[in-house]
Every structure is written in C-alpha cells, then in structure tokens.
Amino acid sequence: xxxxxxxxxxxxxxxxxxxxxxxxxxxxxxxxxxxEKVNNTNGMNSNTNGMNSNNMDSNNMSSNKTPExxxxxxxxxxxxxxxxxxxxxxxxxKYNIRxxxxxxxxxxxxxxxxxxxxxxxxKVEGNADEWxxxxxxxxxxxxxxxxxxxxxxxxxxxxxxxxxxxxxxxxPVCTEHNKVCWQKNRRVEFKLLP
Amino acid sequence: xxKKILMILVLSSVIFAADATVEIVKKLNSLPKIAVQDASxxxxxxxxxxxxxxxxxxxxxxxxxxxxxxxxxxxxYEGDVKDNFLSKKGVDLILRFKLSLEKxxxxxxxxxxxxxxxxxxxxxxxxxxxxRRFPFLAHRIVVSVNDAxxxxxxxxxxxxxxxxxxxxxxxxEIVVSDYTLSFQKTLVKGGLNIFPIWANDAQTAFYYSSxxxxxxxxxxxxxxxxxxxxxxxxxxxxxxxxxxKDGTKLLxxxxxxxxxxxxxxxxxxxxxxxxTKYPGIDVNGNFIDxxxxxxxxxxxxxxxxxxxxxIDGNSGIEQMVYRGKNNxxxxxxxxxxxxxxxxxxxxxxxKVFNLYLISTNTDYIRQLTANGRNIxxxxxxxxxxxxxxxxxxxxxxxxxxxxxxxxxxxxxxxxGKIQSIDW
Numbered sequence: 001x002x003x004x005x006x007x008x009x010x011x012x013x014x015x016x017x018x019x020x021x022x023x024x025x026x027x028x029x030x031x032x033x034x035x036e037k038v039n040n041t042n043g044m045n046s047n048t049n050g051m052n053s054n055n056m057d058s059n060n061m062s063s064n065k066t067p068e069x070x071x072x073x074x075x076x077x078x079x080x081x082x083x084x085x086x087x088x089x090x091x092x093x094k095y096n097i098r099x100x101x102x103x104x105x106x107x108x109x110x111x112x113x114x115x116x117x118x119x120x121x122x123k124v125e126g127n128a129d130e131w132x133x134x135x136x137x138x139x140x141x142x143x144x145x146x147x148x149x150x151x152x153x154x155x156x157x158x159x160x161x162x163x164x165x166x167x168x169x170x171x172p173v174c175t176e177h178n179k180v181c182w183q184k185n186r187r188v189e190f191k192l193l194p
Numbered sequence: 195x196x197k198k199i200l201m202i203l204v205l206s207s208v209i210f211a212a213d214a215t216v217e218i219v220k221k222l223n224s225l226p227k228i229a230v231q232d233a234s235x236x237x238x239x240x241x242x243x244x245x246x247x248x249x250x251x252x253x254x255x256x257x258x259x260x261x262x263x264x265x266x267x268x269x270x271y272e273g274d275v276k277d278n279f280l281s282k283k284g285v286d287l288i289l290r291f292k293l294s295l296e297k298x299x300x301x302x303x304x305x306x307x308x309x310x311x312x313x314x315x316x317x318x319x320x321x322x323x324x325x326r327r328f329p330f331l332a333h334r335i336v337v338s339v340n341d342a343x344x345x346x347x348x349x350x351x352x353x354x355x356x357x358x359x360x361x362x363x364x365x366x367e368i369v370v371s372d373y374t375l376s377f378q379k380t381l382v383k384g385g386l387n388i389f390p391i392w393a394n395d396a397q398t399a400f401y402y403s404s405x406x407x408x409x410x411x412x413x414x415x416x417x418x419x420x421x422x423x424x425x426x427x428x429x430x431x432x433x434x435x436x437x438x439k440d441g442t443k444l445l446x447x448x449x450x451x452x453x454x455x456x457x458x459x460x461x462x463x464x465x466x467x468x469x470t471k472y473p474g475i476d477v478n479g480n481f482i483d484x485x486x487x488x489x490x491x492x493x494x495x496x497x498x499x500x501x502x503x504x505i506d507g508n509s510g511i512e513q514m515v516y517r518g519k520n521n522x523x524x525x526x527x528x529x530x531x532x533x534x535x536x537x538x539x540x541x542x543x544x545k546v547f548n549l550y551l552i553s554t555n556t557d558y559i560r561q562l563t564a565n566g567r568n569i570x571x572x573x574x575x576x577x578x579x580x581x582x583x584x585x586x587x588x589x590x591x592x593x594x595x596x597x598x599x600x601x602x603x604x605x606x607x608x609x610g611k612i613q614s615i616d617w
Contacts, residue, residue: 093497093520130585132547133523133534133569134613135389135447136491136498138431139454139475145430146452164452165410166431170386170613171364177588 078192081117087173087187088148092131095143097151105148108190109155122157123191124149126166129182134168141166148188226286226343227261228254229309233271234293242328243293249329249376250289253336258599259345260287271303278312285309289339300325304335306342316342329376346598350574354397355581355592355617356381356390359610366613368402373581373617375592375605381415389433391616394441395575400616401425401434401444412446426459426466435478438485445469445479445488456490458505469505480526489514489526498522500533515552517559522547525580527573529554532562532580534569549582551597562595563602570615583612 085108088101097105112122126141126148145164153159174181230250234243247266254262263285269277271292280288288307293300300322306315318338322331333351340348355371368382368390382390385406393399399416410432412425426432430449435456437444444459456479458467469488470476475498478491482502487509489502499521500514515521520536532551549562549571562568566586573580580595584604590611591604 131567132498132520132536133478135433135435135477136475136522138433139447139477142430142449142452142454143475149452164430165405167364167386167405168431170360170366170388170405 074194077116078120078194081111081120081192082190084111085190087184087189088144089183090144090186090188092129092182092186093140095140095147097147102151105151106155108148109152109157112152112161112190113155113157117192120161121193122152122162123193124152124162124164125171125189125191126164127171127185127187127189128166128169129185130169130172130177131182134170138166138168141168144186144188225259225261227263227284228287228289229263229265229267229280229283229285230254231267231269231273231277231288231290232293233269233273233290235295238293238295242325245376246291246293246328246332249332249374250291250336252374252603253333253348253351254289254339256351256594256596256601256603257336257340257345257348258596258601259340259343259348271305273307275312278307278309280309287343289335291335295325298325299323300328300331302331302335304338306339327377329372329374333372346578347576350576350579350617353574353617354392355615356392356397356400357592357615358388358390358402358613359590359607360613361610364405367610368400373592373594373605375607389435389614391434391437393437401437403432403434410448412444425461430454433477436480436488438481443481443485445481447477447479456488467505469503478523480524482526489524489531491522491524500524500531514554515550517550523570525571525573527577530573530577532571532573534571534582549580549595551580562597563593568593572615572617574617581615581617583615585611 086104088097088104091098111117124145126143126145128137128141142164145166149159149162149164152162169185172185174184230247232243232247244266251262251264254260263283269290271290273290278288286309288309290305290307292303295301302320303317304320305317307313308315320331320334322328330352337349337351351373353373355373356368357371358366358368360366364386366386366388367380368387369378369380371378382402385404388403388405390400390402393401393414398418399414401412401414404411404413409427409429411427412432412434413422414425415422426446428448428450430452431447431454433447434444435447442460442462444461446457446459447454448457449455453473455468455470455472455476458469459465469479470490470492472492472494475493476490479488480490482489487502487504489500491498492501494501497519502512502514503509514531515533518535518537521533522536524531524533530551530553532549534547534549536547538546547567547569548564549568551560551562552558562580566584569583571580571582578597580597582593582595584591584593589606591606592612592615593602593604595602
C-alpha cells in the first residue's frame with residue numbers, strides 16, 4: 001500500500017489572526033504640521049495630513065530676514081542666486097572634490113559669501129547615482145555634501161549658515177541609464193533658504 | 195515509493211543544511227509531482243480562482259519540495275476516478291481546493307489526495323476575513339501541505355514583506371506585501387519615506403525614515419492601533435538598519451555632526467551610543483553574536499567592505515570579507531553573512547552587483563546570483579531563504595533565493611523602483 005504516512009485527516013478551521021491583527025486606525029496626532037499619509041494594512045483609513053516634502057526647505061533654519069524684504073523679493077533673490085550656482089560633480093564612488101570642480105566650488109563660495117546671499121541660509125544637498133545599495137548611497141551623498149561644505153568654509157563662507165543633507169539616489173536630474181546620466185546625478189547642489 | 199522519496203528529501207535537507215555555503219543541486223526527479231485542482235463554486239469569480247491557482251502552483255515550486263504541474267485543472271470537490279488518480283500525468287499528489295464566499299469572508303476547503311491510491315490524506319477548512327488577502331490564504335495552504343509531507347518548513351512564505359519604492363523625485367511610498375507582491379497595500383505615501391524595517395518578529399509595528407520635515411526623522415508606526423511615534427532625528431541622514439532580537443535596541447546610521455557613523459539607540463532609556471568613529475563612511479549595521487557585536491559596511495580601506503566590531507567599544511575592528519572591491523550591503527543570520535559585491539571595475543560590465551554567501555565557520559564563498567544588480571539581501575527567519583532586490587533591464591524585482599535547492603525566483607514590481615526591503 002502506497003499510502004502516505006501523513007498527519008491527521010481531521011478538519012481544522014483556521015482564522016487568519018496573524019493578518020487580522022494588523023488592524024490599525026492610524027491616529028495622526030501631530031498638530032500644526034502637514035505629515036505623510038499613513039494607511040493601515042486593511043486599507044480602511046487613510047488620514048490625509050499630507051506632509052509637504054518641501055518643509056525641509058522652510059522650517060527652522062536660522063532666519064535673518066529683514067522686515068522690509070517681502071516674500072516675493074526674497075523668492076526672486078533666491079531664484080536669481082541659485083541660477084548662478086552650478087552643481088559640483090563627483091567621480092563614481094568618490095567624494096573627494098575633483099581638480100576640475102575646484103573652480104566651481106570657488107565660484108560658489110564667491111556667490112554664497114557675497115552681500116546679496118549673506119542673509120540666506122544654505123542647504124548643501126548631496127546626491128548619488130543609481131549604482132549600489134541605497135543606504136551606502138545616502139552616506140556617499142552626505143560625504144560629498146560635507147566635503148563641499150568644508151571647502152566652502154575654508155573659502156570663507158560661514159559654516160553656521162550651512163546645513164548638509166543627502167538624498168542618495170532619490171533625487172536624480174537624469175533618469176536614463178547611461179554614463180552621461182549617472183555623471184549628472186553624482187553631484188552636490190545648493191538650495192538657499194530665507 | 196513516496197515514503198522513500200520523502201525520506202530522501204528530508205534527510206538530504208538535513209544534511210545540506212549543515213553548510214549553506216556549499217552549492218547543492220538536488221535531482222529534480224526525487225521530488226513528488228503534484229497537481230492542483232480547482233473545485234470552487236461557480237459563483238466565485240474565475241479570475242480569483244485562477245489567480246489563487248497560480249499562487250499555489252508558484253508557492254509549490256518556490257518551496258523546492260514539489261514538482262507542480264502548471265496545467266489549470268478543474269474537478270468536482272469529491273472527484274471521480276479520473277480526477278483522483280491522474281495516472282496519465284504521472285502525479286504523486288493532488289492538491290484540490292474549493293473556494294467559496296460567505297459575506298466578506300473567503301472560505302477554502304483543501305484536500306491532499308494520494309494520486310496512487312486515491313485516498314484523501316488530509317482535509318482542512320480555512321476562513322479568511324478579508325478576501326483581498328487571498329495570496330496569504332494560498333501561502334497558508336501550501337505551508338500546510340508542505341508540513342503534511344514532512345518537508346522542511348517554508349513558513350517564511352507567510353511573512354509580510356515591507357518595502358519602500360521610489361515613485362518620483364524625492365517621492366517614495368512604503369508598502370506591505372506578501373513575498374510574491376501579489377498582495378500590496380500602501381502604508382505611507384507623500385514625500386520621501388524610506389528604509390522601512392519591522393520592529394518585531396510579530397510584524398505588528400515598523401520603523402521608517404521620513405525626509406519630509408526639517409531633519410530626517412525616524413518614526414515608529416504601530417499597526418495594531420495606527421499610532422505613529424517619533425523616535426529620533428538627525429542631521430544629514432538617518433536609517434534604521436537593524437533591530438535587536440528583543441526589540442529594545444536599534445542600529446542607526448546617522449550623522450548628528452555631519453559624519454555618518456553607526457549608533458545604537460536604546461529605546462527603553464532613550465540613550466544613544468556611538469559605535470563607530472571613522473571619519474569616512476560607516477553604514478548598514480547588523481547585530482551579530484547575541485547583539486554584542488555588529489557587522490557593518492565601511493570604506494576605511496578606500497572602498498566599501500564588510501567589518502565587525504564589538505558594541506562595548508573594547509574590541510577591535512575585524513575585516514570579514516577579503517574578496518571584492520565594492521561590498522556595499524550585508525545581512526546576517528547566525529554564522530552566515532550574505533553580501534552584495536560589485537564584480538567589475540567598469541560600470542558598464544555585464545556582471546555588476548552579485549550576492550555572495552559566506553560562513554564565519556568556513557572558508558567557503560558561494561556566489562548566489564549571476565547577472566543584473568542584486569542588492570539589499572535579507573535572510574528570512576530561517577537560514578535557507580534570502581530575499582533581495584534585483585534591478586535588471588529597467589525592471590525592479592523582489593528576488594527569492596532558496597539556498598538548499600540552489601534556486602532563485604523573481605517577482606517584478608509593476609510600478610516604481612524598490613528602494614529597500616525587510617521581512
């Protein structure tokens with residue numbers, strides 16, 4: 001008899017309690033701030049307190065804004081200055097500033113230390129290409145931003161005005177999969193904040 | 195005959211489990227051939243029935259303990275001689291399922307039939323409260339059938355996977371899914387929300403990094419009550435890369451002084467302890483040795499490689515891998531280390547990032563992948579299964595490697611690019 005020796009033939013009723021435990025009703029208690037939409041696994045609730053991803057650009061940075069500057073004037077000034085600031089590019093898997101990028105850093109220092117920019121804060125954003133694991137890429141982007149911040153400090157820009165952040169590979173300027181594109185994404189760029 | 199097959203299967207798994215770094219190729223013919231039959235009520239949507247069938251067949255194949263037939267077969271639940279023997283197809287076992295709907299519940303009755311004797315070896319009823327989760331019901335059935343024949347456990351199939359996917363510039367979502375991505379539910383959306391990791395084995399809570407406030411911030415979301423709590427913020431970057439076994443400590447990569455290092459955060463006392471102090475890059479900490487040491491990635495040799503260090507700070511740093519010039523992510527399970535390594539110096543090489551498995555007890559290195567970019571490996575709760583992210587020809591997929599069977603499977607993501615995973 002080729003009968004399998006198996007476990008019981010009985011009938012069991014199984015409730016999928018493991019799944020149904022995940023029954024959250026997300027309580028978004030944060031006040032006065034837009035926050036991410038968080039759903040529960042059952043898809044019953046979706047509180048839309050949607051965080052604005054640009055909040056990082058505008059909250060809590062030291063503000064030396066003079067009262068007479070209205071918002072539009074500051075926006076125009078920032079847009080004008082940012083248009084003059086070129087990205088600083090890096091080699092694959094490197095965070096040292098290349099020789100050909102040093103003039104770009106020097107030019108950036110001149111603009112950032114100039115009278116018009118003096119009252120603005122500077123966000124130095126590091127970025128990486130799509131290669132490698134993202135956690136390492138976030139660290140790589142941060143090292144790039146740190147190198148640029150340090151170099152700007154040496155060139156006279158107050159480090160108190162600068163904060164660094166890395167976006168890893170999450171903020172590409174080019175999404176094609178080729179060498180030119182990857183080079184464009186391995187970069188540090190600046191955002192100015194009131 | 196089937197007894198012998200099963201005995202060989204069980205014994206071989208025990209033997210092979212002794213060292214997963216040794217590559218094993220099992221003889222396919224030693225596995226029992228199984229047919230899956232759909233005996234569902236006609237009022238159950240045929241699309242659901244076919245999806246259910248497909249997941250069950252896929253699970254049986256991924257288990258590496260069966261040879262499933264791909265042919266979609268219908269039968270009555272009781273069956274007749276033709277249904278219960280399938281002699282023309284040379285089948286050893288028949289898995290017959292009958293789906294039915296009762297309000298919002300999805301019910302399933304499942305028989306495992308010996309195709310040689312026609313005898314029903316087991317019969318089980320299942321009830322699923324949310325029919326959207328039917329992939330987990332299919333996984334549960336296959337786990338039970340696998341247990342019924344005495345094969346090594348594949349309970350990892352029931353684990354929830356949590357992953358982040360990029361959907362645009364500085365935009366990502368956090369999604370919970372099954373391991374095949376057949377079930378997906380978005381948990382967090384809006385802005386840049388990344389690096390989700392389960393907070394406990396029960397998968398009732400998770401941590402993730404939000405880049406949407408002034409500083410990168412780690413949040414914990416409790417899925418049982420829906421609350422979200424802020425844990426800690428850092429300048430520069432913030433990633434939770436591992437959670438201790440008891441859930442009380444986190445390994446964080448953060449840069450409070452503009453310098454990326456690995457920190458241990460004790461949730462009970464809200465104490466932060468800096469573990470690495472190298473002026474380059476230290477990331478991706480993983481607890482080992484009963485949470486007394488960590489394994490991590492560092493560029494202290496001028497390229498990313500894998501090192502270990504005691505948490506107490508008294509022990510030195512030990513290089514763990516002596517192969518490759520770009521080993522950029524790592525995961526551990528007991529004595530095993532799986533890591534991703536860049537295989538060619540050129541960024542255009544046909545071989546790019548491959549996964550390797552090593553044991554701290556042996557000198558063996560086993561290559562697990564052959565092409566594409568294979569990154570972010572993560573062990574399942576057992577040592578026999580690894581999940582990873584594969585980027586290949588603009589396609590982002592979850593990959594599963596069954597170590598003892600020397601097989602791998604890919605589950606493509608339709609929209610977006612997978613950023614990180616945990617399960």
